[in-house]
Amino acid sequence: MGVSGSGKTVVGQALARRLGWDFYDADDFHPPQNIAKMAGGIPLTDADRAPWLASLNSGLVAAMAENRPCVLACSALKQQYRQVLQAGLGQVQLVHLVGSYELILGRMQSREGHYMKPDMLQSQIDALEPPAGALSIEITLPVDQIVEKIMETHQKPRMGVIGMGVMGRSIALNLQRHGIPVLGYDPAPKFPDGFPIPLAESVIALTASLSSPRVILIMVPAGPPVEDVLGSLLPALQAGDIVIDGGNSYFVDTEQRQRRLEASGIHFIGMGVSGGEAGALLGPSLMPGGAGPAWGVIQPIFESIAARTPAGQPCVAWMGSGGAGHYVKMVHNGIEYADMQLIAEVYDLLHRGAGLSNATLAEIFADWNKGELQSYLVEITAHILERKEGITDLVDLILDEAAQKGTGKWVSQHAFDVGMPIPTINAAVEARLLSALKVERVSAARRLGGERAFEGEQDELVEAARQALYASKVASYAQGFALLGTASQEYGWELDRASIAQVWQAGCIIRAGLLEQVMAAFQRNKDLPNLLVDDYFARQVLACQPAWRKTVQVAVGLGIPMLATTASLAYFDSYRSAVLPANLTQAQRDYFGAHTYRRVDRNGFFHTEWDKSS
Ligand code: 6PG
Numbered sequence: 001m002g003v004s005g006s007g008k009t010v011v012g013q014a015l016a017r018r019l020g021w022d023f024y025d026a027d028d029f030h031p032p033q034n035i036a037k038m039a040g041g042i043p044l045t046d047a048d049r050a051p052w053l054a055s056l057n058s059g060l061v062a063a064m065a066e067n068r069p070c071v072l073a074c075s076a077l078k079q080q081y082r083q084v085l086q087a088g089l090g091q092v093q094l095v096h097l098v099g100s101y102e103l104i105l106g107r108m109q110s111r112e113g114h115y116m117k118p119d120m121l122q123s124q125i126d127a128l129e130p131p132a133g134a135l136s137i138e139i140t141l142p143v144d145q146i147v148e149k150i151m152e153t154h155q156k157p158r159m160g161v162i163g164m165g166v167m168g169r170s171i172a173l174n175l176q177r178h179g180i181p182v183l184g185y186d187p188a189p190k191f192p193d194g195f196p197i198p199l200a201e202s203v204i205a206l207t208a209s210l211s212s213p214r215v216i217l218i219m220v221p222a223g224p225p226v227e228d229v230l231g232s233l234l235p236a237l238q239a240g241d242i243v244i245d246g247g248n249s250y251f252v253d254t255e256q257r258q259r260r261l262e263a264s265g266i267h268f269i270g271m272g273v274s275g276g277e278a279g280a281l282l283g284p285s286l287m288p289g290g291a292g293p294a295w296g297v298i299q300p301i302f303e304s305i306a307a308r309t310p311a312g313q314p315c316v317a318w319m320g321s322g323g324a325g326h327y328v329k330m331v332h333n334g335i336e337y338a339d340m341q342l343i344a345e346v347y348d349l350l351h352r353g354a355g356l357s358n359a360t361l362a363e364i365f366a367d368w369n370k371g372e373l374q375s376y377l378v379e380i381t382a383h384i385l386e387r388k389e390g391i392t393d394l395v396d397l398i399l400d401e402a403a404q405k406g407t408g409k410w411v412s413q414h415a416f417d418v419g420m421p422i423p424t425i426n427a428a429v430e431a432r433l434l435s436a437l438k439v440e441r442v443s444a445a446r447r448l449g450g451e452r453a454f455e456g457e458q459d460e461l462v463e464a465a466r467q468a469l470y471a472s473k474v475a476s477y478a479q480g481f482a483l484l485g486t487a488s489q490e491y492g493w494e495l496d497r498a499s500i501a502q503v504w505q506a507g508c509i510i511r512a513g514l515l516e517q518v519m520a521a522f523q524r525n526k527d528l529p530n531l532l533v534d535d536y537f538a539r540q541v542l543a544c545q546p547a548w549r550k551t552v553q554v555a556v557g558l559g560i561p562m563l564a565t566t567a568s569l570a571y572f573d574s575y576r577s578a579v580l581p582a583n584l585t586q587a588q589r590d591y592f593g594a595h596t597y598r599r600v601d602r603n604g605f606f607h608t609e610w611d612k613s614s
Contacts, residue, residue: 026074133297168219239265251323272329283307289325307507334411375512
């Protein structure tokens, strides 16, 4: 790439000969109307370029699909053009040929018969957005030396993965499978024999072996380990390199790291990675955010390894600046906690409350997974419930104390900070905390416990529970997406919630059929305040309402705790109430603390001298 006259064609042809690859000159693919415009001295508009770039991209994608790597010479002046060109290509090395105005002008003046007139050079220079992550080469060098420099880069791996634990090595294998050579580093590697990813001896050796600009993916636990890696990595990096933190880091840490690295010209990206080991290996859902200019460089890499939605779209999209990527992953995990808790509560109601066996429930969950509850978590629940150890169901042998690494708790803490109600997610975090009080619960059960038998129709309860699970899940997604909307405004991220729903449709832990409708709801109205008021979801939830209430009533009657399900229902009831008893709360605040209140009949703030004698 480079402005007209920078020598792209000559260098590109020489490079293609050296590599034995095909060569394409993008200028040869302009439609006649574009050539006529340029020959007439009229600069092309973005609309003129759009069909040309799209057809170049489909040609390149087709060539790569047939395993025909190629060299393309194209001005590719703007980031948005480069994005279209690179979409779906996997590994792309951008080479930017740079030279002074005078040198290029001289070359343009000496070439004959070219439709690009020398006086258009300035408009090209004005349009140029210098690419992040490109190999920049001065065109004062002779062509063979330029080709040599490109070859030096080409022969080195481009991506480094630091932290080769389960997630790091699975993602490294995924990258390698997609033709992206990877070099790994781990201070204490534990690999199976014959593991096919080469390893560097040290962080310094890793950085020295990677081509520039380096792309380094850090896959270590959040917190101090990320700082340790950055401490040893940064002195060995240079401006233009890209560092990606693929762990579950707290988004505020990510914002700070991005600002810190920006000062030395290093692009920092915080990328949420979801899907566990299998996702990382076969297709994760990816939520990158941070240093925007670097996205164009890594986009084709991550689009090639990400999961695909049922409609074939890659489950990766740019979330926004700063900590946007890790923020979205954090909210994903809050919804994950809620989904898991809602499923567990329904299981508890039907198993402990209504006496259905694990085997029967395995069939019920498998059946639910064929309908509107279709999701990864419902699917694995069916598998878990049918698993035996000897003659015992394995699930009955697992201690009922849930652990957590903290991402769910962060969502609750942050939602309190921005003043956004997410009671279902909060309840799911609380339910894990309650589960951890095992010793106290066992002793309290002796003092306070007492079983009540379910006396209704099992089949009716099963169907009611299915609808309650669906409606509760919608209410929980409504909370998560409302929180995303608020955070987006608070941090100026401009989060695209339709695109987030798309990225979550496959690969991640909360993948679910429902997300297609969530995406459609935000496509219909990107400013939708709450999913519950979208036409589709309003109809769905209202239809489930009687069954939802019945389920909660039965659970309350039996003494089966449904913290998250009841929180979802209460959220629904609060959100749809034009009037809430906060008038009384305000009166109480004014009574004991003179905090004032507002009135429904007059503007302003009021205080009453309450009669406190009684
Ligand atoms: C994912 C998961 C993954 C992991 C979390 C949750 O999207 O692949 O969210 O990141 O399961 O660490 O862990 P806790 O339940 O321990 O908080």
